[in-house]
Amino acid sequence: MRTISAAAYDHGVTPRASGRKPPADEPLDLDSDLGWALRVVSGAFRRTATGSVAALPGGPRGYLVLMAAVSGPPRSQLALAQQLTLNKTVMTYLLDDLEAEGLLTRQPDPADRRARQVLVTEKGTHALNEARERLGKAEAQLLADLDPAEQRHLRTLLERVARTAHREEHESEDCRLPE
Amino acid sequence: MRTISAAAYDHGVTPRASGRKPPADEPLDLDSDLGWALRVVSGAFRRTATGSVAALPGGPRGYLVLMAAVSGPPRSQLALAQQLTLNKTVMTYLLDDLEAEGLLTRQPDPADRRARQVLVTEKGTHALNEARERLGKAEAQLLADLDPAEQRHLRTLLERVARTAHREEHESEDCRLPE
């Protein structure tokens, strides 16, 4: 507990564990750490994107709700919550705010009077399109260092990973609602 | 406010805003939304990665602190906090826990007795290497759908975006500490 790693004193040189095989292929460097990159990129995106959707009640999550609700058939609150991995309580007050602004309405489902269908209004579609336009600029700024082909490639790869990750989460989800 | 978008009723077909030019190039679809992909991927990674570093005090952040402290010259707590975009108060109790486990020590900086240098111990290096090995498996699982070349490509692109985003944040940061 008192013993200081010799490597820690070895300033300029990348330190290594002494008695143990290091993960030889991966360099001991934050800049090449996938988790770190994800954290930084997500954080940077969140900062700029939050500004882009600040006009929407609920901010980024309000945007997601509108996006989910506007594409595909009308769905219940719970269905949206599951799709977006949002807690159903969160969904309730998120929809409260979006409905208060007139961006969507809750319509009783004729086939199941317990459920409410979430329907985006004209105003909601309009607000969503404006947000998407601003978001596009924020994304462009985030990816400014990549040339167009690289940007497309990054998007495609990310979307593929997201799609399978999302599917896997929902397969093993006959039980609990996360977040 | 009562008016429901006609598009919202139009089930199978991707709805469009009525009176307004849509962002023609971007499809109105969550699956091709960069923010959504980032959210899903980050979330999936966080879930699996948190398990990989559960043995470390502070979890993912403890891991980041060790990674940052072990590579490069010894630094003060504040320097580490800035590098990792962590609040300095968080850094204090994070280091408390890591030090209590004997993974690092706080050494008074001989050149500035206000500051403490963070030094990773042998035990800390060992724990870090074990965590990295488990993390490697978690990452492989997350990226399992991509072939090796695509995995490398995604990592490279993400790291490039992260690097510039991180730099930009620190350029305009003569003022406040975030998170």
Added chain:
DNA sequence: GCGGATAATCTACTCACTAGACTATCCACA
């Protein structure tokens, strides 16, 4: 050696999130 700045710590507060209770409704089955 005086005064403003800085590293680290500690305290107290705020706010986001969620578990769980509750109501209305559904559906399977007798």
Added chain:
DNA sequence: TGTGGATAGTCTAGTGAGTAGATTATCCGC
């Protein structure tokens, strides 16, 4: 057709994570 268990949505109360601000010790320019 009525009964019991499950489900959609809402509401409330409690918890915990994060941070601003005060505090102490030290630095450094003048």
